Amino acid sequence: NRLESAASSLVRSAGVASLSPQSTVLPRVRQEPVMDLTLQVEDFDGAAFDAAAFLTKLTEPLLRRGAMGSASTDWRFDPAPFQEVFEDAIEQLEDLQEEALENIEDIADECREQEEKHQLCLAELDRSMSTVMRKFRALDQCISKVSHTAVRIGHTLETVDQQKRSSQRGKEMLRHMLQFNTGDESQ
Numbered sequence: 335n336r337l338e339s340a341a342s343s344l345v346r347s348a349g350v351a352s353l354s355p356q357s358t359v360l361p362r363v364r365q366e367p368v369m370d371l372t373l374q375v376e377d378f379d380g381a382a383f384d385a386a387a388f389l390t391k392l393t394e395p396l397l398r399r400g401a402m403g404s405a406s407t408d409w410r411f412d413p414a415p416f417q418e419v420f421e422d423a424i425e426q427l428e429d430l431q432e433e434a435l436e437n438i439e440d441i442a443d444e445c446r447e448q449e450e451k452h453q454l455c456l457a458e459l460d461r462s463m464s465t466v467m468r469k470f471r472a473l474d475q476c477i478s479k480v481s482h483t484a485v486r487i488g489h490t491l492e493t494v495d496q497q498k499r500s501s502q503r504g505k506e507m508l509r510h511m512l513q514f515n516t517g518d519e520s521q
């Protein structure tokens with residue numbers, strides 16, 4: 335529908351009443367070589383693609399040549415150049431489609447390869463992480479044992495210190511008692 339309306343508006347803008355067999359004033363297109371048209375993927379890229387503009391790009395040079403090439407009004411529309419242009423455009427579109435599909439397949443293959451590499455890398459990282467965690471647990475256990483030993487040594491030292499203080503107090507008491515018994519009042 336969009337292409338048909340674009341074609342009819344293009345034909346009207348070129349001064350042609352219609353492409354129907356009833357029309358009496360039709361542009362005459364000279365039998366010249368069909369224009370050189372090169373289509374690229376960028377022509378159809380994104381939301382900016384306009385079917386009417388594309389159809390205009392294909393047909394306007396032919397319509398202009400036909401309207402300028404004839405001074406009389408009794409000539410008939412010759413669809414052959416349009417057919418050649420459209421066939422060429424279809425071939426180019428098919429080539430572009432094939433190229434796009436090949437690009438998609440290449441990208442999909444590359445994506446699969448990268449995904450496999452990524453999965454291998456993740457597996458290697460997982461193994462490395464497991465090894466690190468295992469070593470960390472072993473280190474944590476060693477630190478825990480050392481800290482328990484340090485706590486035990488600390489308790490033992492505290493007990494020894496308490497015993498030492500008790501023995502020093504006892505010794506001090508005994509010394510005072512001996513001095514008291516001997517009658518030495520100097521201290």
